Amino acid sequence: MKDLALRALDAVTRSGVTYADVRAIDTRDREVTTKNGKAGHVSSSESQGIGIRVLAFGCWGFAATSDVSRQGIEAAAALAIEIARAGTAAKKHDVVLAPEEKYEATWVSPCAIDPFTVPVDRNLATLLAIDGELRRDPAISLAEASMHFTRERQVFASTIGSLIDQTRTTSGAGFSALCYKNNEIQKRSYPNSFGGQFQLKGYELIDELDLASHAPRIADEAIALHSADQCPEGTFDLIVDSSQLGLQIHESIGHPIELDRVLGTEANYAGMSFLTLDQLRRLRYGSDIVNVVCDARLEHGPGLGTFAFDDEGVPAQQTDIIRAGEFTGYMTSRETAAAVGEVRSNGCMRADGWARLPLIRMTNVSLKPGKQSLDEVFGADHAIYMETNRSWSIDDKRYNFQFGCEIAWEMRGGKRVRMLKNPSYSGISMEFWNACAAIAGSEHWTLWGVPNCGKGQPEQVMGTGHGASPSRFHNIKIGGAYAG
């Protein structure tokens, strides 16, 4: 693959570009699912290709191909340059990149058990055992369980002389139980909705999750929700579990701090951001106990946003995003760093495979653990506690959000007094974070994986990481999804 990357780089540099980088990628993927006692989707895939990004005539050009023959690479290189030249038809200024060092490195993510050495029949046996637990009560009309494994090797080569070989292995698994009866659908999922938990790990993640032991409780809750009370509408203290808080971070902090979005380059699709440049180091984004980092380093944990170098050859870094409530940083790229007075990118450019251009993407955007015990977080006189996301929506500048969860409980003095169905809460991003009253400590902190973050045109799907622990928020609007 190194030869392939260098051959492609040579093909574009011969044409006299200002800058170029090439990513040669080999991806392997396995997905195994079960549904109601049967094998569902059992598939494997592999994909190889090369993406060539050039800066010429002051404009970017990008061409990608799965034809990695000499002829195919030459054609893609020529097309990338032709595309850059075409960009001059609507150019305002030449693209300028922040300086970066040259790196030669090889990095392989930690993986204790190679998931591709575990046979499919063992995957299925594990999932079918979970399925059996979920369907003990015939009231469960749909039981689904899944595993997903990906390995991507990428060789990055650039005209500044970098040659970086990275291999990342990710794993994910989860299950759900759906109960339809009396004109109502209720569903519970574990350990998270929409596929479960995903991390930068091998098959050891599946063992750690201990999925089957949680299946009976999840099935019972899906059934019990049918006889639970409707979540009330009003203003309450809200406690959210760490998986839901991970998605809250993703939507109301992670996306707004993407500097390309702030600068308008996502305006037509993903939208813009309320975090305009004048807010940096001025906005009270959260209460004093709120500290958020964007951290791609392995020290942060095995997140879907963990790597050694981003997709334009910049080393993984930690950036303070919110420090004691103050907004302190954006996610940047080599092209955008100067817009916020930085001399260097903080390494957030990521691409969805060989066929896509790197964009500013979340790495691991995490709420740092707090100092409260779990009893203190849950210790409010009266609160609503919500678990596991069911729906999520936020406006295109990331002010107004609404989240629905699968299940909730009314809490009094730290005790669960009744189960509530169809819970939801809504608010304005910075008002919500300023209402943060308690954050549980590091022993309750989990680095969650969001495997399906969409952005860009053509759309790219990216895995991001979000660490969080259960937290309490004061006076939050609850129940709006069923209002009116």
Place this chain on the structure above:
Amino acid sequence: MPVDAVSVQDQVVRAARAQGVDEVEAILSTSNQALTRFANNAIHQNVAELSSQLSVRARIEGRTARASTNRLDPAGIREVVEQAIAITRLTEPDEESLPMAEPAEYRTVDRWSGPTAYITPHERASTVARAIAAVESAGQVAAGIYSTDDTEYTLLNSRGVHAHYCETMARFSITAMATGSSGWAKASDYSHWDIEPLELALSALSKARQSSAPRELPAGRYTVILEPAAVLDLVGQMFGDFSATAISDGRSFLNDRIGKKIFGTNITVHDDAWHPLQSGAPFDGEGVPRQRLTLVENGVVRDIAYCRQAAAKAGVMPTGHGFPLPNEFGEAPANIVIAGGDSSVEKMIASTERGILVTRLWYIREVDPYEKIFTGMTRDGTFLVEGGQVTAGVRNFRFNQGLMEMLSNVEALGPAVRASGEETFDMVVPAMLIRDFNFTEVTRF
């Protein structure tokens, strides 16, 4: 990168037989996609992608699994077949698994344009430059995309199915931004000649101009005029439930509602792969020809889609809407056509004493799967209508709206047009005038 599908299939069948397997399916797809993206009145991302993929499914004694690759040399083809067979042998047998589909006749559709397939980066860039110039000359800022795709899809199996489809698709989308307001327009067609980027740019900048200094109105129930893209992105969310498998799973809102009137009498919906404004292959993921379905007739739920397995279970004929196997979802309609009416957006505005005109909806997510309540936001052109006229732009609303209630409150329909949004696939839908639409919150812009 020309690929001979028949030659690939021969290699697939030979490789499978060498492993002692007779029943095998190959899906070969090739794609040439290009997209010119602009923002801040300049082209900033400009990309092209050439790719091919071979996906092979084996079936052995009731077991089935799939393996895919984009290595189309003889070794790559042989290895993907071996991989498909290896994982198939490790799966569990399914007593409801059916032999692969039999050959069928396909009614052809012509949705491929040579000029669109061979458009150059310079042609796209020139078109974009003209659209930007129009917006910039109005003192506004443009962002958007102009994309062209050329795709070819061939499905073959060892029983003799040979289904082939090729299509081009052009898309132009533009957001025009003024101080404190924005406007949006988008169109798609298999031929780029039938898209008018400059007209779309003028429409977007006009909306941005008209919605300047937006007023904040309280949340509540309003009469709304949803333009076709807004109808598409909201109503389009429900069609995955018109599925026999979804109903059997208990995840469809149509459980216990087939044959019942759940929408207004003026709502009729077909699934029609041959509609002149539609796109997509006239066969499904197993090679079964698509049938025209009447999903809703005068508000009553009529037909649902059946894949082969669901059809066999129900004792009916498959409708040609199955996804490639193996999958958990079964089937879904793919070519939605909602019947239009004799009104228009202009007539709807003229007939509205007080209401909200909505250009586009955003970030739509399901709140309640059985009541089919969805939440989302308005975006890029939301207006107050008073006394039959657009009088002001308004701050964007959050809605929480049940689709059964909404489609029972439709008071007028415009002509059905091909609409393109960002939340679901393109469909043929009309603009709608709807009473009592449920806006629950207002945002800050």
